[in-house]
């Protein structure tokens with residue numbers, strides 16, 4: 001398949017870095033599970049043979065224990081806009097949300113409110129509902145619409161302890177204004193925990209410059225770490241001393257190998273750790289971080305916008321009954337779009353059978369997730385054409 005937009009795409013050569021399967025005609029779900037890089041096959045294989053097989057337990061002292069901190073620094077430099085010593089890899093996003101939200105609440109004693117939006121991803125809402133119940137706090141919901149300066153401002157109060165929002169909304173793809181909302185929350189004395197699951201690796205992010213307190217995000221989406229690869233967390237350096245996370249495990253303690261009595265948290269980002277790091281699960285994301293560094297995150301964003309613009313153009317011309325549930329303003333949009341049509345639930349099995357792979361989000365949305373380094377314009381066209389054939 002050739003396409004004029006692919007011919008003029010300066011990042012086209014990066015597509016060759018990814019494994020392909022001929023049965024897949026259009027992979028349009030890079031926001032849910034990124035494709036594997038060929039280099040990761042060698043990296044994991046080498047690790048198993050030479051490191052696990054050859055070094056055995058000695059490997060822990062030769063780099064395994066600190067791998068999450070090392071990759072956290074790489075991620076900070078290439079993707080998050082964070083200086084070293086503020087990010088780490090480990091646990092799932094769900095567990096890291098719990099740890100950081102609890103730490104933030106304890107750092108704001110006497111405050112009784114948590115702010116979150118109804119459109120946030122279920123796990124974010126469920127975790128915060130659990131914490132509110134555990135702590136006897138009140139959830140202040142942003143009931144409808146996106147997390148904007150206005151909608152967030154309307155629910156802030158002197159009681160706000162922490163605000164939990166997504167940088168890019170998992171359904172609509174709406175891109176929130178992180179620096180503006182962060183300073184708004186700071187003005188009432190609250191802390192913000194940003195969920196970067198749908199922006200990390202595709203939207204340039206400047207956590208340090210934006211004065212973000214805390215952030216978490218997935219690595220199996222646009223960071224191509226593989227199914228269930230561990231998540232990342234960011235704690236700004238000047239907040240680290242105050243942040244006490246609740247899952248006190250030996251590897252987050254100041255002296256893990258003394259096996260002593262009583263927990264004392266390790267200084268710095270290390271205090272966020274709990275148990276043994278999931279080493280094998282962290283390996284593959286290194287190849288994607290390297291690819292993003294080589295391409296440059298600004299170039300990745302430029303192609304991301306071109307891909308979503310093209311998808312919207314095709315939706316407008318080929319799917320007259322589809323309702324675009326994503327922003328038309330590219331500046332307020334992440335790297336996926338959602339289109340709604342009542343018929344979409346029924347056509348999903350046939351799309352997947354044909355090797356056209358978007359995903360479905362209730363009640364009636366097809367989500368097209370466009371991962372810039374691995375997705376071609378031809379795939380976008382083939383995907384929309386297939387939808388047009390099945391639901392004209």
Ligand SMILES: *Cc1c(COP(=O)(O)O)cnc(C)c1O
Nearest residue numbers: 092093094121123166170195197
């Ligand atoms: C994908 C996603 C998650 C997933 O959390 P896990 O613990 O990895 O299952 C959480 N929050 C958001 C906003 C997401 O997009």
